[in-house]
Amino acid sequence: MSDTSAFPQQGRDSDDLLAELKERQNKDLNWREGRVFSYVYDAGPEAMALLKDAFNMYLTENGLDPTTFPSAMELEKDVLRMAIELMNGGEEAEGTFTSGGTESLLLSVKTARDYARENKPEISLPELLLPETAHASFFKACHYFDVKPVVIPVDPVSFTADPVAMAEAVTANTIMMVASAPSYAHGVIDPIRELGEIALKHDLLFHVDCCVGGMYLPFANELGFDTGDFDLSVPGVTQISMDFHKLGYAAKGASAILYKHGQLMRRHQYFAWSGWSGYSVINPTVMSTKSAGPVAACWAIMNKLGKQGYLDLVQKTQSASEEIRSAIADIPQLKLLGDSKMNLLAFSSDKIDVFKLAERMKKRNWYIQPQFAFGASPANIHLTISHGNLAGFREFLSDLRACVAELDTDDAQTAMVDLPEEIAALFENPSPQLFSDLAAMFGGDGTEAPENMDEVNNLLNAMPHQIRDQLITEFVNRMFST
Ligand SMILES: Cc1ncc(COP(=O)(O)O)c(C=O)c1O
Incomplete structure (x- = not known):
């Protein structure tokens, strides 16, 4: 290993550096064997090779300036057209390619705030209405853009948003309502149609967070799985976030924010500044200079897989998820939370400490994600199941059963609820x-x-x-x- 504490006096050989990077990767969890149930989405070696080639081709092109790099803008438009079609956006929909779910949510909240400044100038303290299961990035957006989050408890059994409670919490300051399809923590889909009616009644913007579901639910729906309503065709839904770098199997740095009424909304997202001595800045996104690699790789994988490719991936993932769900339901010490029908799920335990379970599984080289108790949800373990996990999931289940049995001794404890x-x-x-x-x-x-x-x-x-x-x-x- 080199001395990493100082800037090297002399440059080093490329092969030597790449070898060092490889060695450093040994510290990380081995996602390549499908042992990580979140974070990584792998559609197989051919898809991965294409992502790398396409990303590399556009690594250096700068998405900052569409007049200098028009091909990057064309790739973005192609990706957005596909996304809008999947989300049933209709004629007026427009969107922006972003670096990830968080950026899509940040931009959505900024758009809502600036739209309200123009259309409801009487609001001085804008409020965002969200179920307690909404993604943390909405709170980040509220923090960054000075919007007050108003958090509403969810149904304690289904973990879905409670439309009655949401409606009751609307005030004259509410600028937007939020729901998830599905929520990350429990993988359940909020009642989008009912919430849309509330948004229409109170003249609110309504964001459906489809970050993790955007490249999954449309295909699951087409395959006949029970997704419920979730897209831009649902009356009242005004904007949707969907990530390509999750179940779209694109390279990281790929998501979109879509608006049902693009011309009305999207310009509120932009930032333009020519009042300085340099080039004029016109940024649709948070970043200014950005590699066009992510959009090129995203365009490539969507076209490579096509609808049929995604349908196949979703079908296989749904079968495995169903098997995992019923195996967990059969482990007496574990309890599934909510009624997820998709490929994300959470389970808790009244018998054993789920955080200890995560550690035991780590020793067997599996990563399962601990989640803290919050609101109606007890301490639990989250799983996101994707193509990369399919080959080894039965071995995973047998290790899970073994670890639960090891922990279920007389002095077994559940996760601590109160602080000493x-x-x-x-x-x-x-x-x-x-x-x-x-x-x-x-x-x-x-x-x-x-x-x-x-x-x-x-x-x-x-x-x-x-x-x-x-x-x-x-x-x-x-x-x-x-
Ligand atoms: C529902 C939902 N929204 C937002 C995000 C944030 O996405 P990212 O990690 O790409 O910023 C996630 C991430 O898992 C998510 O599941």
């Missing part, structure tokens, strides 16, 4: 030093994640999320120390 009193007392007047000390305690020297996360997760799980957020900020801030 002496620790809770520390947080009554928390100081920055307290957060710093605790973060250090969790992370050893603070530069790497702890080897065993279950104790840390149990403590974090029992904290109010505001305290938890400060603590994980301190912790990650330390981890990134150079």
Whole structure:
């Protein structure tokens, strides 16, 4: 390994550098064997090779300026036309290709805020109405753009948005309502049609977050699976986010925000500035200079797979998801949360500590995602099942059964719900030093994640999320120390 602590005096050989990168990758979880149930979407070696080639061809082209790189804009338009067709957007729909789900949500909230500034100027404190299952990025958007999030509890059994409670929470300041299709945490689809009626009645914008479902639900629907309504054809839905870099199997950095009434809405998303001494900036997205690699790779994979390719992927993924779901339902110590019919699911346990389960599975080289208790949802494990997981999922299930059995001993415990009193007392007047000390305690020297996360997760799980957020900020801030 080279000395990474300083800028090298002399340059190094390319082969040597690539070898070092490869070696560094050994630290990461091995997604290539389908052992990671989230984060990575792999449609197989041929698809992966195409992504790399297409990305490389456009690696250096700059999406900042469509007059200089018109082909990048054409690729974006092609991708958006396909997306709008999948989402039944109709004649007036328009969109923007973005770097990911988070950017799509940021732009949607910024658009809603600026649309309200023009059309409802009496609103000085805009509110975003969202079920507690909405993705964290909406809160990030509220934080960035000074919009107040109004969070509504979901149905405690189905984990779907409660239309009555949502309707009751509408105020004169509400600028937009949000729902998920499906939600990330539990993989369930909110009642979009009913919520659309509420949006229409109160003259609200309505964003359906289809980030994880956008390249899945249209095909599942065509295959006859019960998706319910979710797209831009549902009355009241004004905007949709959909990610290509998830179940569209594109390279990372690929999502879209789509507006049903493109001409009316999309310009509120743009930022233009020629009041300085340099070139004129006209940015549809957050980023200005950006590689055209992601859009080229996205265009390539969508055209390579075509509808039939995606239908096949969804059919196979649905079969595996169904088998995984029923296998989990048959493990007496585990309990599925909600009634997901798609390829995302969550399960909890009244018998064993699910955070310990995640650690045991990690020792067997599987990554399953711990989720903290929040609102109606207890501490749980999330799985996103995609093509890359299909080959090994039966081995996964047998390891899952084995780990649950190992944990189900007499002294088995469930995830901690309440903080021990002496620790809770520390947080009554928390100081920055307290957060710093605790973060250090969790992370050893603070530069790497702890080897065993279950104790840390149990403590974090029992904290109010505001305290938890400060603590994980301190912790990650330390981890990134150079
Ligand atoms: C429903 C939903 N919305 C938004 C996002 C954020 O997407 P990204 O991680 O691409 O920024 C995700 C990510 O999983 C998601 O599932």
